Amino acid sequence: MGEDPTLASKLEELKARQARQQAQRKQLEESGETQRSRTDPDARALNKGKQHVTGDNVPSGVDHKHKLIVHHQVTNAGNDQNQLSR
Known part of the structure; x- marks a missing residue:
């Protein structure tokens, strides 16, 4: 055969x-x-509550009195802990 x-x-x-x-x-x-993302080399797997997504993390610091963003930082860390300086 x-x-x-x-x-x-x-x-x-x-x-x-x-x-x-x-x-x-x-x-x-x-x-x-x-990790490696084929579509965005900087993106990483992130947990948002019970949801799993691939992307970037952008923690922001806000002036509560004026409701303005005073600082932000793009990171591929999976959480916001200790990402921004005081």
């Missing part, structure tokens, strides 16, 4: 996918990062 050309094609696709993933894993390890 001959080999199924569809099966052989799928196997080659899987091997190529595995090679790409191994290259991505190696690149991630070499960079020292723990």
